[in-house]
Amino acid sequence: MRRLAYTAAVLVLASSLLGVPTAAGAAPAGPKQVIANLFEWNWVSVASECTSFLGPRGYGYVQVSPPQEHVRGQEWWVAYQPVSYRIESRKGTRAQFASMVSTCHAAGVKVIVDAVVNHMANEDKTGPGWAGSAWSHYNYPGTYQAQDFHHCGRNGNDDIRNYGDRYEVQNCELVNLADLDTGASYARGRLAAYLNDLLSLGVDGFRMDASKHMPAADIANIKSRLSRSAYMVQEVIFGAGEPITPGEYTGNGDVHEFRYGKDLARMFRSERLAYLRDFGVAWGYLPSASAVVFTDNHDTQRDDPGVLTYRDNGIYALANAFMLAWPYGSPTVMSSYEFGNRDQGPPSNSAGLTNNATCFSGGWRCEHRWQVIANMVGFRNAVNGTSVVNWYDNGNNHIAFGRGTAGYLTINDEDGAINGRSYDSDLPAGRYCDVIHGERTGSTCTGPVITVGSGGWFTANVAAHDAVALHIGAKLP
Template sequence: MPSCRPLAAVLSAVVLATLTTTVATVATPSQAATAGPKTVIANLFEWNWTSVASECSSFLGPRGYGYVQVSPPQEHVRGQEWWVAYQPVSYRIESRKGTRAQFQSMVSACHAAGVKVIVDAVVNHMANTDKSGPGWAGSAWTHYDYPGTYQSQDFHHCGRNGNDDIVNYNDRYEVQNCELANLADLDTGATYVRDRLAGYLNDLLSLGVDGFRMDASKHMPAADIAALKARLSRSVYMVQEVIYGAGEPITPQEYTGNGDVHEFRYGKDLARVFRNERLAYLSNFGEGWGYIPSNVANVFVDNHDTQRDVPGTLTYRDNGIYALANAFMLAWPYGSPTVMSSYEFTDRNQGPPSDASGRTNNSTCFTGGWRCEHRWQAIANMVAFRNAVTGTGVVNWYDNGFQHIAFGRGSAGYITINDEDFAVTGRSYHTNMPAGRYCDVIHGEKSGTTCTGPVITVDATGWFRTDVAAHDAVAIHTGARIS
């Protein structure tokens, strides 16, 4: 029987070390090549532009990541906190992460590596009154006055709750016309405001950006986002931040006509299952759980908000169990996945590793506070698995009724995850994969004609035998076949 326990605390030292092993060296592009479209997004949260450019070239591209999501690039208020980037004071591409020239150089480097760039776009609001003085690049501003950009008439003044802040999330008017945490709420229904916002987004498109994560989309009517999208100079990928709230009048489904929507229930439910419930329950995970349709859902185990503000969320601190949850996400066909890449923090307001002026330090993975989960072996190698199995369905599902599951993806891949407190030994698994020898990508990878880790042999009838340690997994795919 499974037990309700803090799983990270009971992971064996050997398995934890295996699952959190980092991939510090990169295979050549020919070795790292994968079949099918590359859809996995790496969210390099608060990385500076020089570091993003380097990571696209040295790791994300060769490892098969299709997109990199970067933090807001516009001028923002001054400060050390992470959230200053979400308080614009102008639309100049000048921030603690770098200059306009560095941003454009980053986009070019990522494109050369085959990685598309998604910008976290803050279009719902400007700054709040907790900060003051000039912005990062020297622009003057006050709460409702941004010279040359917006004045008081360009903002909502909802007249509620004494300070115009949102209090009641069951009131659609409040959520979309009052202020989120005192942030000056733009009147996105006004033509002038829409034109200014579209000007900012089109400026980013002129620098080569491929898509936008629309921050705080729930606080704007879906029609306002549609009006912005109609003003864009070309088609782009768009994903909207709409946090589901039980019984609330504003729902994620309202926004699917504009593009993808974050399915926040996914990570919350996955954490609960991996921590306290049965993996066997995941056999219909996704639309079978009442989520939005898979083709418009963006999913993640955690993001920069949930890892700070949602109790129970799996994060880098959960080590091996976090790696397993990400491996499941990358193997499971629901939605398009985003892998979080964090920095260490002890306080929810703590900003990225920075110098005394607030300028973000270069990201050197696994040192200086940068956790780089996108490089963890069990996560990074499952990106190639995802690319290999794209377009295939789930086959040969198995579960023991509790914490041991296994499933295939068409004839292209197979994974088994054991979250029991004991090893599963002497068991065989049935796949639809061609006979041959494959690298177990959870514990190693293909290197030329050999594997750096265990080899799994699939026989002529599609069966293979393997042992799976407690709180561990084994995964194979056609891109990791060595004979």
């Protein structure tokens, strides 16, 4: 078992890996795949971030939290308990939401909505909803009544207990949340109407929450009712030996690959980075073209101690650097707020409205702005479409690989520095800004400059638990 804690020296290094990037220049060339999950940000803040950072930095998408009217309360999970489909929540009004979408589009960033389509609220809260709508369990006036929900008759309270039973998982209730009968035409039509309303406001796609709890055919039917094409990624958590598998849902669109973040954390924490040489499909994962990956998301950072989160500082930055450099799946970068207990909601005012997000202040951690992570988004865009070349490992925790002739990453997660080693990059000869430690600003770099020779070779010193990354977009004149 390798180290589980860092020395004081490594904590100093972690601080440098978390450095705040300087102002961005032009957006990187090439398709923009990376999703920034601005979890529980309000609409005014999302709009501002699209303009000031996400667009200039090359993020292709922003994922926003559920926008529909929800139960009242301070906990984060109230957003996942709808009481109507009015676009009115603690994150802002319908007009603010629409303005946010337009502003993000103007910045070159597409918008994915976290869509709660499996269920309505449970009995933890009482009405009215955030925007004043009356409701009670199984009765949402003007939207649903008791006949529109599953009542599975299991376990004395209709709740799911046995994840080995397909019927129970897809017809009983997830922690007492009123489970919609998504096999019925009325519920399908009503859900499609909600999604179509969001599409009318310019939304580009949906994260389909709790997809595992709906048959894939139900989601396919709802998708067929949409007014136009839209990107779709489905939340289907893999469970070993369970009858419902993520692969069932790939016909509808992309699927979250939950195994990825847990396995990546294990490699960095206690096993060997050398094992990552074939990371992806060879590990039993979904096909790369169907997978959306992440180091952590809002659920796993609260419920799964096996994943890396913002609290892991430098090692978290390095794991994200690997994710953004490695060609498997489409990456989502988490952007969190600090929390001291599982239920804690976002920074809010006394009325319950979510505060404007001010990065690195007031509880907002903003991992998407950490220097390593933000700069590796540019790396990802620069190497898009290239394959892995020139893999190297020392059999333990020093790895290196190129992406065609467009980029090269080496990670040293050993406890000691690796100095004076030469790397075979396939990069064109020239001077490159090391984007792990610096920013390219015009013809200069705020960090180390690495010279690549005519054969693609370069020599670098890599400190313990650190990395060096070069890409064609950071080549200096």
